[in-house]
Amino acid sequence: MTTVAYARFELLRVLRNRRFVFFALGFPLVMYLLIAGSNQGEDDLSGSGLSAPLYFMVSMVAWGTMMAMLSTGGRIASERAIGWNRQLRITPLSARAYLLTKVATGYAMALLAMVVMYVAGAALGVHLQAGRWIAMSLMLLLGIVPFAALGILLGHLVSTDSLGPVMGGGVGLLAFVSGFWFPLDDGVLRDVGEQLPSYWLVQAGHIGLGGDGWPAHGWIVLGAWTIVLGLLAARAYRRDTGRV
Amino acid sequence: MSSPMLSRPAPPSADPPAGAGVVLRDLARSFPGPTGPVHAVRGVDLTIERGQTVALLGPNGAGKSTTIEMLLGLTRPERGAVEVLGRTPGAAVEAGLVSAMLQTGGLLHEVRVRELVALTAALYPRPRDVDEVLALAGLEPIASRWTTKLSGGQVQRVRFALALVGDPELLVLDEPTVAMDVEGRHAFWETMRGFAAHGKTVVFATHYLEEADAFADRVVLMARGRVVGDGSPNEVKALVGRRTIRASLDHVDLDALRRLPGVEVADRRGQAVVLSCSDSDAAIRALLQAHPDAHGVEIAAAGLEQAFLELTADHDPPAAGADQEAVR
Numbered sequence: 001m002t003t004v005a006y007a008r009f010e011l012l013r014v015l016r017n018r019r020f021v022f023f024a025l026g027f028p029l030v031m032y033l034l035i036a037g038s039n040q041g042e043d044d045l046s047g048s049g050l051s052a053p054l055y056f057m058v059s060m061v062a063w064g065t066m067m068a069m070l071s072t073g074g075r076i077a078s079e080r081a082i083g084w085n086r087q088l089r090i091t092p093l094s095a096r097a098y099l100l101t102k103v104a105t106g107y108a109m110a111l112l113a114m115v116v117m118y119v120a121g122a123a124l125g126v127h128l129q130a131g132r133w134i135a136m137s138l139m140l141l142l143g144i145v146p147f148a149a150l151g152i153l154l155g156h157l158v159s160t161d162s163l164g165p166v167m168g169g170g171v172g173l174l175a176f177v178s179g180f181w182f183p184l185d186d187g188v189l190r191d192v193g194e195q196l197p198s199y200w201l202v203q204a205g206h207i208g209l210g211g212d213g214w215p216a217h218g219w220i221v222l223g224a225w226t227i228v229l230g231l232l233a234a235r236a237y238r239r240d241t242g243r244v
Numbered sequence: 245m246s247s248p249m250l251s252r253p254a255p256p257s258a259d260p261p262a263g264a265g266v267v268l269r270d271l272a273r274s275f276p277g278p279t280g281p282v283h284a285v286r287g288v289d290l291t292i293e294r295g296q297t298v299a300l301l302g303p304n305g306a307g308k309s310t311t312i313e314m315l316l317g318l319t320r321p322e323r324g325a326v327e328v329l330g331r332t333p334g335a336a337v338e339a340g341l342v343s344a345m346l347q348t349g350g351l352l353h354e355v356r357v358r359e360l361v362a363l364t365a366a367l368y369p370r371p372r373d374v375d376e377v378l379a380l381a382g383l384e385p386i387a388s389r390w391t392t393k394l395s396g397g398q399v400q401r402v403r404f405a406l407a408l409v410g411d412p413e414l415l416v417l418d419e420p421t422v423a424m425d426v427e428g429r430h431a432f433w434e435t436m437r438g439f440a441a442h443g444k445t446v447v448f449a450t451h452y453l454e455e456a457d458a459f460a461d462r463v464v465l466m467a468r469g470r471v472v473g474d475g476s477p478n479e480v481k482a483l484v485g486r487r488t489i490r491a492s493l494d495h496v497d498l499d500a501l502r503r504l505p506g507v508e509v510a511d512r513r514g515q516a517v518v519l520s521c522s523d524s525d526a527a528i529r530a531l532l533q534a535h536p537d538a539h540g541v542e543i544a545a546a547g548l549e550q551a552f553l554e555l556t557a558d559h560d561p562p563a564a565g566a567d568q569e570a571v572r
Contacts, residue, residue, distance in 0.1 A: 002366060002367050005363065005366035005367070006363065006366070006367065009355075009359070009363045009366075012354075012355075012359075013352065013353075013354040013355060014354075016354040016355075017353075017354055078353075079352070082349065082350035082351070082352070082353075083346070083348055083349030083350055084349065084350065084351070084352050086318060086346060086349055087346065087349050087403075087406070089317075089318060089337075090316050090317075090318065090337055090342065090343060090344045090346070091337070091340075091343070091364060091367045091368065091410065092337065092338050092339065092340040092367055092368055092369065092410075093367045094338060241318075
């Protein structure tokens with residue numbers, strides 16, 4: 001009950017945050033409309049046989065969902081900065097409910113980011129079979145699980161001041177080695193990328209391009225990162241709150 | 245040192261009375277500092293009955309906030325135990341029996357005052373009516389304002405509403421009126437009185453003697469991480485309302501000084517003697533009559549700091565303690 005009340009409250013706050021709405025929803029949308037819109041007629045992007053609106057849509061969806069989950073970190077960091085987390089800890093809201101709410105809010109925003117990009121894609125003429133839409137969406141939602149943990153970890157580790165650079169640099173690097181904006185050729189870059197959860201998030205999006213989803217290696221990488229980041233996040237939370 | 249008006253902190257009883265509100269046993273906590281650990285709290289024993297309004301009175305650095313944080317489960321004690329309403333602090337908080345107004349802490353952004361109070365109410369099992377609490381805290385006129393558009397005093401009032409709305413059994417306030425103006429303080433304590441009248445337990449930290457005097461049933465004096473005195477507000481007022489006489493006097497018997505009219509405590513501090521007086525007028529006349537050679541005489545009102553230093557002197561003899569023979 002308290003979790004539902006708190007999650008609803010959090011969602012309301014997130015949607016009122018203009019910066020968040022702009023960077024997590026508006027910015028990818030505008031980018032997409034600029035890039036894909038200007039290449040709307042391109043049906044064979046770089047000889048791939050894919051239309052530009054479709055290709056950039058799946059890229060933007062993967063990016064948007066990941067950013068939505070990571071933005072949890074920023075919110076936690078700023079709540080810590082004003083001492084609101086301490087205030088919450090002297091209410092009956094349990095640690096589990098608190099963290100659950102953060103993840104749930106991240107997921108709600110990820111869904112919203114997804115819907116926004118799907119609508120934009122459809123407006124630029126993207127057509128997919130119902131099965132593809134569903135498979136891609138489910139796999140994307142699974143693929144951002146490790147980023148839920150990463151968001152919580154960053155939020156308890158990094159101060160609001162340093163969060164910007166950490167996120168900007170880190171996410172840029174992740175995007176580069178994970179093939180967010182262009183497919184990775186065989187090589188070292190791709191070998192590294194395949195060990196990262198973000199790479200497999202991109203692959204989840206590529207289901208929309210006719211991809212097959214994840215091989216066993218992808219599941220293992222995602223599972224391992226979820227466990228490691230989850231443990232680190234739990235540790236960072238405990239250390240921050242002084243709980244045993 | 246004789247302090248007839250104040251009882252010394254009682255040793256911890258093996259069986260705290262059933263239904264005790266708060267029991268602190270030998271509580272200790274230090275923090276790493278630049279020159280080694282800072283011992284914020286060093287062995288606090290305290291039992292607070294249900295329904296009492298207790299002030300923790302002490303200067304800055306006395307360990308009040310750290311004690312409160314351990315009481316609330318926000319900081320883990322290094323030593324000792326905390327029991328709140330018969331359970332651990334964490335369990336009491338989770339059961340919705342406790343709420344607090346911490347010394348620091350802002351309000352969430354992107355919400356209006358009323359929303360924040362309503363959310364907090366939703367987190368408690370048996371909350372009070374939100375509108376009632378808004379009225380009680382004087383927030384009705386600003387209930388629809390954003391939390392980022394409030395004055396310091398208004399923020400304090402919102403935090404007060406957040407502490408009240410859960411209708412806890414134990415309310416803990418850490419220097420609650422710091423950012424309030426005189427009028428706000430008055431209104432705040434009036435509301436507190438109403439709350440305490442329902443049989444609730446209230447513990448508040450303050451460094452204002454007047455607040456402790458006006459609103460507490462019992463005042464616990466803290467200094468240097470310890471409880472150094474415990475009594476009714478009147479007893480505490482009598483203690484800290486004293487004056488001290490300081491004079492340079494050689495070869496004098498401290499026992500004789502202590503027997504002078506109006507003198508409560510006599511101490512030697514290097515070349516000087518320090519007399520803590522219940523009646524400094526009588527004491528100075530008697531002193532000069534008995535010791536005409538006294539020179540460098542100073543009479544000062546013993547502020548809180550002075551009173552606390554005296555009270556802690558026998559707990560923590562300073563490094564130069566050898567030349568400080570106190571008469572008890």
